[in-house]
Amino acid sequence: MNEKFFIAQIGRTVGLWGDLKFHLHTDFPEQFQVGHTYQSNRGELTISDINFKRGIVRFQGYESIDAAKKLTNTKLYADEAQTKELCNLEEGQHFWFDVIGCTVKQGDEVLGVVEDIQRLADVDYLSVKTDETLVGSGLAKNFLIPYIDRYVIDTDVAKKIVHTRDAKDILEAS
Template structure:
């Protein structure tokens, strides 16, 4: 099962092992008392969370020295747990499902989604351009706004996204 990065632990706060919690997910509600996460330094179970201060305390970590061992550690969930815990509505997608999708427009493959970038104006698909376009001296990658005006259809079962206007973006890149 592929692990998903959901948070990074920051500096210690106070004297009792609390730490800054830098949330890297759209589902902050998963950080609750009793929730367990894998980290790159072992399994951690939340003892308490203070959303107003952006801090978390884990069971068994009761001092600054113990907490410092986890500074800059990442917390992980997995795809299966995320899908079970956070059902999505129609036309909503998990980023991990979108990554790797082939992008098409009018039957032509434009490329593959290699990343999703969250910018102030919204989410953008970073597409690695298909070799046939690169051979025509087009950009090696380009961004498509994840908006209805550019995304016609998403077929997760086929790992395919049909677009409109994305080829114009590629041509202008």
Template sequence: MNNQSSLIEVAQVGRLVGLKGELKLHLQCDFPEQFKKGKKFKTQKGEILEVFSFNQPRGLISFVGYQTREDAAKLVNTFLLTTVENSVQECALKEGEFFWFDLIDANVVDEDRTLLGVVDEIERIATTDYLVIKTNDALVKKGFAKTFYLPYIERYIIMFDKAKKEVLSKDGLGILENS
């Protein structure tokens, strides 16, 4: 985990729970299986944290050296990072699945092949993932918003072509027009 540029955020450590250093874990990925005992993650401060225990059903995690409430309190709001390479190696994708980082910088086009923009980031709100689209400059010049959210659901996303790095959208222009 020494290549800083390939680090991706996979979770944020939340509030303390109980007396044994357990913390609420807020996943920012679809692969909870990577939070196993002994797995190491880098933090936004460059520290390395090793998982002591992870209770997936309850979403609770503890780290080696932080098993007391007082020590664990120091980790609240810490971001856990891993490398793109580790994610590809450790997380098994099913047919048609891909990583969030595969979508970043992908062109977003509507059914009529209008270039709407580029995926700038992805946000998970409740149970829905939203593509944050940086709008195509030509559309911004026509008065459209500089960015807009496109829900990654069947209603709006026809497909993602990983090889072309392109998201084909249905009614994406309509969302942009109403943004």
């Protein structure tokens, strides 16, 4: 599986030398460096200059305003391997693609499986597909768990398990 992840979008041109506004859609801005190449909906693009303070980027082969205009609204993507290579996780952090697919447990009870992760305001929420046995007992088919210490005890991506507390209360209230 070579899934691509949307990590940035290019905006309008700035100035005369091919600079473009740069809108990040990632928690890892350090991955964007001069010489790095990314997939886009317009082919591969290699960064020739980047200025995080001004929020602008320039790409090789697009160093004029006319050439750069062709990249307005282009989306940049990275695959799993590139993400793991260029992004540095801190202790206890996980990539979303490693958490998606994990079984959600409270104690020994399986509550469901993480289908997606959504960011609302500044909090990430696990979007959980409820286990069929719980759905059969009248509970909701899907529910959201805030990915915060209050509810998530531990995430073991190697075993594909998210251990929770009080998550069943959220499910029962859904």
